[in-house]
Amino acid sequence: MATRRWFLGLALIFCVCLIPALSVDKTNFKTCEQSSFCRRQRSLEPGPSQYRALLGSAKLTADKFEIQLINDKTKVPLLLEVFGLHGNMTRIKINELKPLKPRYEVIDVLVGTPASENLQVTGQDDNTLELSLGDGGQKLLVTGSPFRLDVLSDQELVLSVNSRGLLYFEHLRARKDTLSAKVSSAVGNMWHKVKNLFSSDSEKTNTASENDNQSAGEEPETVNEEETKKEEDEAGMWEETFKTHTDSKPSGPSSVGLDFSLPGFEHVYGIPEHADNLRLRTTESTDPYRLYNLDVFQYELYNTMALYGAVPLLLAHNIHRTLGIFWLNAAETWVDISSNTAGKTLFGKMLQYMQGGGETPQTDVRWMSESGIIDFFLLLGPSPTAVFKQYASLTGTQALPPYFSIGYHQCRWNYNDEDDVRNVDASFDEHDIPYDVIWLDIEHADGKRYFTWDPHKFPTPKNMLTGLKEKRRKMVAIVDPHIKIDSAYRIHSEIRSRNYYVKTKDGSDYEGWCWPGSAAYPDFTNPEMRAWWSSMFSYDQYEGSMDNLFVWNDMNEPSVFNGPEVTMHKDAVHWGGWEHRDIHNMYGLYVHQATAEGLIHRSGGKERPFVLTRAFFAGSQRYGAVWTGDNAADWEHLKISIPMCLSLALAGISFCGADVGGFFKNPETELLVRWYQAGAYQPFFRAHAHLDTPRREPWLHGQTNTDIIREAIQQRYALLPFWYTLFYNAHRDAEPVMRPLWVEFPEDMSTFAIDDQYMLGSALLVHPVTEANAREVHIYLPGIGEVWYDVHTYQKYKAPQKLYQPVTSSTIPVYQRGGSIIPRKDRPRRSSDCMQSDPFTLYVALDLQGEAQGQLYLDDGHSFNYQQNEFVYRKFNYSHGQLTSSSLDPQGTFETSEWLERVIIIGSSKPNSITLHQPDGSETQLEFEYNSQTSVLTVRKPGVNIASDFTMSLR
Template identity: 45%
Template sequence: MSTHTGRKNSNNAFIRFTKHFFLLAFVILVFIIMIAAVKRQDFRTCAQTSFCRRNRAYADKAASSPYNVIEDTIKIEDGVISGELINSKNKIYFIFEIHLLINNVVRIRVNEKSPLKPRYDRVKDWSLIQEPIITLEYTENTVKDGFTSISFGIDRNHKVIIHHAPFRVELLDNDLPVITFNDRGFFNIEHLRKKDDPVNSQPDKLVIQSDDSADLISEEIQENIKEKQEDGSWEETFNGKKDSKPNGPESIGLDISFPGFGHVYGIPEHATSFSLKETRGGQGAYDEPYRLYNLDVFEYELDNPMALYGSIPFMMAHRKGASVAVLWLNSAETWIDVVKSKEDKHGLSSFLNFGKTTPISTHTHWFSESGIIDVFAFLGPTTSDIFKQYGSLTGFTALPQSFAIGYHQCRWNYLNQLDVAEVDAGFDKHDIPYDVIWLDIEHTDNKKYLTWDKTKFTDPEKMQRDIGRKGRKMVTIVDPHFKKDDNYYVYKEAKDLDILTKDNNDQVYDGWCWPGNSVWTDWTNPKAQDWWAKKFAFDQYKESTEFLFIWNDMNEPSVFTGPEITMHKDVIHYEGWEHRNIHNLFGMAYHAATAQGLINRTIPHRRPFVLSRAFFVGSQRFGAIWTGDNSVSWDHLAISSPMLLTIGISGLPFSGVRWYQTGAFQPFFRAHAHIDTKRREPWLFGEPHTSYIRDAIRQRYILLPFWYTLFQEASTDGMPIIRPMFVIFPNEEETFSMEDQYFVGNSLLVKPITSQGQTSTEIYFSRNEVFYDYYTFKKVKGSGKVKVIAPINKIPVFLRGGSIIPRRQRFRRSSLSMRSDPFTLLVALDKKGEATGSLYLDDGETYEYQKGHFIHRKFNFTSRKLLSTSFIDGQIIDKENNYIKSNQDLRVERIIIVGIDRAPKKIIGYYNDLTDDKKELEFSSGGTNYIGINIEEISKDVVIIRDPKLFISKDWTIEFVN
């Protein structure tokens, strides 16, 4: 007996040793992979993706679309045009609906009429915040002669024309086509079929153009194409990983053209140019389509349309006088081809003032692996209209807690509790403000999330409260995979609730990630959403506090042993849907549940902060994202601007990368370092670099009131926080492809320095505007492209004339410490001597602002008068816990007016309800620096009003007397 027990214990010890050995070997292997550059062979190309090959082949051969409207099925009722389509080649029927929505939006939906089983149509439930509202403002024009025409909108200046044979849809603005669907005949739906059905087992036949007529391809050619197309239709293998494809081919495709639009933008995330390049011919074109498929791509390649961490199938087109956009609402793997042509089939030249120049049109081809066609068209006509139209459907960005827009200090990994305390103290010692310190995966107990390594972090609650007393916060990483260990309570609960994803044999799906053998919860299951949100209660996430917030990484999802380092497509989710249908929204579903957990953990609720790496349509409602695992290189710094601009115009403005001077002027400001790098806390760089970093971070804090105001604007009307040049100057063609400079709001022009050793740069200044150096207030001489000196101690930033920017100029240790500080108003006058701006304030934590508990001021300088008035007329001030009443003593301590044409003899100020109590104010002209950066020269056309003794929440006027 004793011998048997000893042998058993010996065997168990050997098994444990072997298990740990292979686990260690695996971790080392993963680490080697992660620190190497991206391995392109780990990720599929279009040629290695059967549905991409098929749809591209369809586009190459198709010249006449076989999809026709059955005219006697057309109905127009309550703003919806509906009917049936038939594929004339295989006699398969489809249903279509065109919804005329409020605010100049059109929705097109196409599905099989009688599919063998339902096609996935749940994306709308995740991405849309409400059922889109249909307009009744329309007029039927005709339903005959081969087309159906309807005018819609209040002024009936928009029109939808449905061509019956073949099916084609045109959207017009003032009788000019702006978007056309199936203009090139690429519309294609692979109907669901039985594998053994001799009639329907093959992909749909193709047609080619021959003597101006569409004929069936010859038997021999048809067989060759059939063989090429069938490869991968029912089963596909990549790098030894098999995809079983039980439903066979089920892809959808549609071409969308933008006549007269030479530039298109959007479809993040790609490390590519802001104005999208062509993918099938053209100067500098890619040889691959843009791919949307959330993937973990470490140190990704630049200038490449390969898929990255997030996917937003939104595209905007812009030309002089018009902007339009489309949203392809599909969460399956999607590819987009982009081509441009000089053509004038719609006779646009004379209408668009192109003269003898033929306008450039952009044609796109969208195809997804599964689902239905569900496309929104946003008709603008301006970019700001589109941002509001898009946000009204998918939700505006969530207003974050105010600390979230401060500076974040992050590393993989801070070693232990003492290390955290020393880093925190280091910021105080070197007078550098910061708001958040982050802990990566090493803080956990053996990579088990929602736990602590108690050897390294002996008292996590005390650690959080110590930094919390300074107004600071902590973020811990919580990934979506769970260690497969019955002693791990999170895994065991998920298993017992039966909310884990299953493989195609109905067994719990497992794979490898940071903890080793891991499982993934099915975040599309409502039960899983509810369970996960409860895990962030303080009695569930042990030793967490109200000072702790969350980082969701690896949520593409990343599966080290999966195909393309992600989940197998035939994994089964809630209600039997395959992973292929929901892949791109998986990370967002996890992000949503985490954010809800942070909201629920306190009463009254406080706003969450959750950073996510994966994202999709609607992610803006749940928190911030970042551009993933870039490398510390000048090239990656340069690409950060077009990437963030692209993400911002696609409805997700709270984003950022890992830099100091550039990061200080991006929405999300975090420094992060890989585990194998040297420590990078700001003071370790040594002088003068530590001072440069300190100055960059301080500039961020000076402008926090301005940034917070921009976030409030984004949360109500969808405007990006950093804005492309063409958004500010929509009729200046020089700006249409500009990506290396941008605006923060409408007021600050920023040009990051992205080359080593660079001490000057060229900046484009609009010919119709006046600009001032942000640091010296000197007026910029010249317009167009102007050479600007850019020393290492500053990033080029310029004030746009006509702007009023609120600032707080006292240096504190964190944003919370600044809440009672007075304000400086920076007024930059335009050529007319005018300027406008605003300031939004609330408690920065709760949802009390939704009850009207906020301060929102509008500033206007005109006729040599500066007025402060309420942004909202008749704002209610209730008796309990009103933000205005509790902050009545917030005051303006300084007003700086830049670009004044002549110094006043005196300046008087008064409250608008006390006009008899006018006071003469103290002021000076030029020569003094009040910015916080050591710059010697200040422009002389500056007037500085000191301590006007005016409260920020009241209506007041300041007059310049000649």
């Protein structure tokens, strides 16, 4: 939802003014130069590291390796810990050895404690230790002076840490010229005494051992006060002002930074969310990529500015290996990327190589976070699939969505009232266009008081919901995390009475301006607050709600209209005494989590939730869907939706989509039609529009365009079994639903920078038309020795091949990969639920060897019963003229009456006969048709249950 500017009037009077914006006002958001910690971090130039590893302090235990680092200037000691993890992963943490007070470490993101692998010291000399990292064949070299880490695989250098000497760890300190510094120091000393009092004997032994190592010829731990004092007066260290907002920084400077070098890698991806290309750019001459969840009003494209969500996961890929770096820090983070091949043309690289002077391509990545500790995971692959599984083992897989949620969603800000909802719903039926969900924005609530209904516009919400339910449809209503300050508003009164609001630095409830006017912000970092919030979704608490009402969390960055950068002050205080600066990027995740758990609890733990969120962090995939925020109705925003969702998919969040038609402005008819065609092939498919835009429901643009939009939506519904199977594979095995071409073709360098076409699973290649007045599109079909088939015409193309595909206004370029089998339901209905008992058609696309494989996953589509094995998971295999169906997981016990109506075999020759063989020994001759022009064989009415074993033989 767009951010309308709230202006404070005299005294307590305010007015709300909607500002028509042509683009984002960049002055509302910091640059790296304006963010003092980023400026300080970036001022450190590459060179020999300020740090040494004290090899004499090294200690190996059952689950980790420890070694102390010392800053040669300040003499501040750090503790580095290395954890070898199961599954070819390594975790490395760096913290102060004796911080003045605890530094924040991210919780609630990891799904559990990662299983450890035994580490071994396998070599040592005067300046190097060699560690064996578990069973993956990797080695970690720890260099003492200057400090650096190198990861080797089979003696080949894979990755280096601090090779450019950019480790920069701002230790906590007391400010020398203030009384607060003395208090801070006293608090720190008291904390150390309390920690020592309650520490275990082993911890005391470890501390003593560390001190012994220090005294054994290593540097002392005494801080160099003179060197530290040089930093005291630098602007922004202890207080920072941006525009009219001052950040008090009670803990002083606390940023951390570290560099990673990736030899052999030219292509890096990930770190969403940014409105940019899939392949990350170099940032030597621009701002770094920023990860800081913000409400950016009509965001600008192709830059590194922060947006609504932040996933600090970066992937690197070349023809030999894929690896990932997961930087577990929830504070404001900037990511610099540089490359020794940046700016060189392909010809220049080839010439340099041929002349024998070529250096190994290398990408360098530098992470800089405002607070917390250094805590990162190296995901060593080596394949793309392995990296996805490694990351999912840490943060979880995509939640399996309820079946209806992968259908089409109709939304705008706002459907006016109950009559408007009924009329829109009826118009879908009148125009024979399927849809599953109609949405309500903020105007449905009573004065922006969430969990309520406007008594004049929505006086009988249960009647409205019942009407939708009778048509087997759903509704989504918005519930935002800012709460109107109104003593007569029950939600506000209860949160205040329970002391669950975020606090200011002075201890009062934090207040800001948002849609209701003056609002307070629940502290979702508090597990008690999250549990209470969840309880508000029960049917007896959320009056007027029913089981077909689901939820949308917007503005959860959090958005604070009169706050710094339109968000919360960093010195606000959360549960446990942590500052907002420490947890900012996790706030939206916590809102999403609490809401999803509320929908689960209201059903007694039986029903899967559907919750859409705008803000997100690592792990948000466990709770539902995201969308790309307040986009605009122009062609460039349509184009950018593809790399934005691909980046999210690489970071574990598969359930992604963009507002069809663009949220802001008014799309021309051609753009709207093309956006429907693109949206039909993205995981989350929702049309949405700004309050001030004219209505643009699918039937309002002339009969011809209505027909084209209907066809696009019907294509989506025909493929729902395929989509649902992809989501199950994402949930079960961390396979992205929507994925870049290089994931499927990792050795094809031509695919590495492509982001205008993509794969759905391994079977469909999609290239939406994203240019105005397009008459053709340029398509690359990858795969040596592979074939592709146009899904509309069945024309066959051998790969690899670049082709120019002619397009008309109704064309959606989609190609099925030879060797794949796709299940579809080809009978159009009004909603996905109405298709529940419809029969299947299998589309079998043969490869050059005359073979194909595919899968189908089924369950009840809405409950958690699949976790008790109530599912069907089938494998279809075509080989040597036989199509067989068998179980991929025999534990599945789900029973279905759905049956197989047709089999369409693409790229086939004409058989003489087709026989169906069933396990009871029965045989049935089947009818078929063969089209010699398209080489398509259609087998009619096999009639078998889709969940049964069978063999179909072609002779």
